[in-house]
Amino acid sequence: MRLSTVILPVYRWNEGRSVWRRAEELGLHAAYTYDHLTWQSFRGGPWFGTVPTLAAAATATSRIRLGTMVASPNFRHPVPFAKELMTLDDLSGGRMTLGIGAGGAGFDASVLGEDTWSTRERADRFGEFTRLLSRLLGEDETTSLDGTYYRADAAEMLPGSTQSPRMPFHVAAGGPRGMRLAAELGQGWITVGDLESGPKVAAAQIAKLREICAEAGRDLAEFELTLLNMPRSAPEQPLTSFNAFVDWAGAYQEAGITELILHWPIPESEFAADMDVFERVATEGLASL
Numbered sequence: 001m002r003l004s005t006v007i008l009p010v011y012r013w014n015e016g017r018s019v020w021r022r023a024e025e026l027g028l029h030a031a032y033t034y035d036h037l038t039w040q041s042f043r044g045g046p047w048f049g050t051v052p053t054l055a056a057a058a059t060a061t062s063r064i065r066l067g068t069m070v071a072s073p074n075f076r077h078p079v080p081f082a083k084e085l086m087t088l089d090d091l092s093g094g095r096m097t098l099g100i101g102a103g104g105a106g107f108d109a110s111v112l113g114e115d116t117w118s119t120r121e122r123a124d125r126f127g128e129f130t131r132l133l134s135r136l137l138g139e140d141e142t143t144s145l146d147g148t149y150y151r152a153d154a155a156e157m158l159p160g161s162t163q164s165p166r167m168p169f170h171v172a173a174g175g176p177r178g179m180r181l182a183a184e185l186g187q188g189w190i191t192v193g194d195l196e197s198g199p200k201v202a203a204a205q206i207a208k209l210r211e212i213c214a215e216a217g218r219d220l221a222e223f224e225l226t227l228l229n230m231p232r233s234a235p236e237q238p239l240t241s242f243n244a245f246v247d248w249a250g251a252y253q254e255a256g257i258t259e260l261i262l263h264w265p266i267p268e269s270e271f272a273a274d275m276d277v278f279e280r281v282a283t284e285g286l287a288s289l
Contacts, residue, residue, distance in 0.1 A: 032069035072103025082136035101172030138166030188224035
């Protein structure tokens with residue numbers, strides 16, 4: 001099992017640099033950041049851009065993996081986003097992971113003044129968006145597509161991805177359609193579990209994903225199976241104490257999860273936690289399972 005963190009893009013870089021470096025010093029597997037234009041309870045406060053933040057983190061660190069948790073089609077087009085991802089992979093020396101999901105309603109979905117997408121359209125866009133990104137980053141030096149929602153006309157991606165054939169795609173999906181996309185294109189899968197019975201639900205989701213992967217000729221053992229803890233809404237509070245983390249992590253390990261993600265503590269927010277507990281968890285937690 002691996003332990004990673006999400007560092008929200010709320011820091012001016014003279015402070016943020018030390019946060020990303022500290023995550024690496026603690027030995028965490030990966031440090032991700034949200035790919036949103038703002039986040040609910042942080043509206044009206046500092047919130048920096050995802051791609052520039054990851055670019056700065058790539059040059060401030062040397063070992064820890066970096067990534068999005070998660071990108072979506074809400075305000076992005078696959079062609080310029082693929083160019084940015086290719087650049088981030090180069091800047092990081094091949095340490096990028098793309099966490100990607102369908103997105104949801106809210107500020108990110110409405111800020112560009114578009115009509116609200118139906119559930120079906122959102123799923124259709126997500127599939128087309130992800131497939132085009134995969135082609136752009138991994139298949140050809142130039143890519144063309146005349147799709148339903150996205151178009152590319154001889155889009156060049158040179159010099160190409162640092163990782164071969166491209167950076168890993170970790171697909172956030174709770175239902176069968178998203179899981180089928182993960183089985184088609186993913187190297188990992190992301191869940192937030194369930195508010196009431198997280199490990200039990202995660203185990204059921206993994207069982208379903210295993211069936212879908214088998215139908216697609218994929219082996220689930222090839223996947224990173226990731227659980228993102230959401231402390232604002234979940235009754236699970238793994239950072240209340242070291243023992244609470246060990247119990248929580250052990251339950252998800254038994255369910256089949258291979259990567260746990262905790263939010264970097266932010267005082268006076270929904271992500272507040274004791275930094276001493278967090279650092280002990282980061283350095284000793286998995287060894288205690």
